[in-house]
Amino acid sequence: MDFIFRNKRISGILTVLPGRTVTFEEEMGNYSFSAAKSMKLKLAMGYKEHRIARPGQCSSDFCIHGLQYLFDNGLLDKDSIDALLFVSQSPDYYMPPTSNIIQGHFNMKHDMVCLDINQGCAGFEIGLIQAFMMLEQPAVNKVVLLNADVLSPKVSDRDRNSKPLIGDAASVTVIEKSDDSSVIHANVRMDGTGAFALNIPAGGFRLPSSPETAVMEEDSAGNFRSKDNLVMQGDNVFNFVQREVPPMIDHLLEQAGISKDDVDWYMFHQPNKFMLHKLADKLGVPYGKMPANIVENFGNASGVTVPTNISYNLGDSVVEGTRLVCMAGFGVGLTWSSILMELGNMNFNQIIEF
Amino acid sequence: MEQLIEQLQELLEIDSIDLTKKFSDYDEWDSLAALSVMALLDSDYGMAIKNSELMAFKSIKEFCEYVLANRK
Numbered sequence: 497m498d499f500i501f502r503n504k505r506i507s508g509i510l511t512v513l514p515g516r517t518v519t520f521e522e523e524m525g526n527y528s529f530s531a532a533k534s535m536k537l538k539l540a541m542g543y544k545e546h547r548i549a550r551p552g553q554c555s556s557d558f559c560i561h562g563l564q565y566l567f568d569n570g571l572l573d574k575d576s577i578d579a580l581l582f583v584s585q586s587p588d589y590y591m592p593p594t595s596n597i598i599q600g601h602f603n604m605k606h607d608m609v610c611l612d613i614n615q616g617c618a619g620f621e622i623g624l625i626q627a628f629m630m631l632e633q634p635a636v637n638k639v640v641l642l643n644a645d646v647l648s649p650k651v652s653d654r655d656r657n658s659k660p661l662i663g664d665a666a667s668v669t670v671i672e673k674s675d676d677s678s679v680i681h682a683n684v685r686m687d688g689t690g691a692f693a694l695n696i697p698a699g700g701f702r703l704p705s706s707p708e709t710a711v712m713e714e715d716s717a718g719n720f721r722s723k724d725n726l727v728m729q730g731d732n733v734f735n736f737v738q739r740e741v742p743p744m745i746d747h748l749l750e751q752a753g754i755s756k757d758d759v760d761w762y763m764f765h766q767p768n769k770f771m772l773h774k775l776a777d778k779l780g781v782p783y784g785k786m787p788a789n790i791v792e793n794f795g796n797a798s799g800v801t802v803p804t805n806i807s808y809n810l811g812d813s814v815v816e817g818t819r820l821v822c823m824a825g826f827g828v829g830l831t832w833s834s835i836l837m838e839l840g841n842m843n844f845n846q847i848i849e850f
Numbered sequence: 851m852e853q854l855i856e857q858l859q860e861l862l863e864i865d866s867i868d869l870t871k872k873f874s875d876y877d878e879w880d881s882l883a884a885l886s887v888m889a890l891l892d893s894d895y896g897m898a899i900k901n902s903e904l905m906a907f908k909s910i911k912e913f914c915e916y917v918l919a920n921r922k
Binding site for chain 2: 533540656716731732734735738774777
């Protein structure tokens with residue numbers, strides 16, 4: 497499904513990372529791999545270190561820390577927020593919505609919308625599209641998009657498919673109306689027949705967590721996880737990404753009537769360096785235009801990887817200037833989505849630690 | 851077939867692959883090797899293959915014949 501928006505801009509991105517760093521070497525002893533094979537895995541996938549929340553830190557804590565920072569530094573006016581979107585797969589509770597908890601924490605105005613969205617790897621794009629749609633309303637002038645995931649507690653320590661790459665993080669993105677009428681192109685595609693390619697089997701209403709779901713089992717590749725743990729069908733995910741993402745990007749650029757060379761940056765979701773380089777090869781985009789360094793430095797925090805990528809790799813270049821950016825997210829759902837827009841003259845674009 | 855065999859030898863870091871063997875007969879075979887083979891088929895042969903399909907081939911020769919017959 498294709499979308500077109502006008503007169504909207506991203507006016508700021510703040511990425512909030514856990515202060516705690518864990519290295520690949522600290523954890524590789526847990527995997528059923530020899531040290532030599534683990535080092536080969538590290539090299540091929542681009543693993544180095546990742547940011548892991550401290551026990552007890554939840555998604556909302558990172559969001560609240562980020563919002564408080566923006567309020568304290570005069571970068572965001574609390575009363576100007578007309579909608580608070582919280583995109584996550586690790587909400588604080590089943591009920592109430594985490595966005596309402598955050599609204600209540602700051603005692604925000606009642607004349608606003610709070611909305612939780614369950615999305616992961618494409619959560620930044622899905623959240624932005626939702627924000628753009630809300631901004632079409634006369635009553636909505638400013639939307640705050642919170643992307644947050646603290647999924648590391650759900651990943652087994654003995655799962656070398658997922659543990660080395662998982663990261664925890666949050667981001668606060670401010671989206672508002674703008675005089676700039678340049679067109680934003682976006683698209684979204686979904687395939688629920690692949691819904692379980694990435695999943696956590698137990699802990700919901702279908703299969704509540706119990707002593708049985710906590711039992712560790714070994715898979716054919718020698719990884720140990722329980723039904724309470726996140727599981728990823730790596731081969732299905734790889735094939736899905738290589739099959740679906742390149743034609744989606746081709747279609748997006750075709751809709752916009754621009755060539756691949758015209759795009760300054762391809763800011764994609766960060767599954768790992770291996771997959772991103774394969775994607776760049778297939779798209780015919782130089783590695784230098786598609787940063788792939790988020791997993792090695794911070795880990796993959798699902799929907800937070802694209803804002804982290806923008807904060808870390810573009811920094812002040814989109815505060816002082818303007819860049820044409822193609823963003824894409826792909827994964828759990830299955831969901832894949834992309835957005836082509838100018839990022840520029842932002843009020844802030846930075847990383848803080850919590 | 852020679853080119854494919856050479857590519858497999860390079861991926862698995864094996865000097866001379868025995869076509870009568872299965873992938874899993876080699877100590878070098880692991881999930882990372884499987885992913886590398888999937889990536890090779892995707893980029894050079896226009897094919898997608900699942901891990902379970904890779905494991906089902908009775909020999910590397912059978913795998914190579916399948917790839918060459920089904921490449922795009």
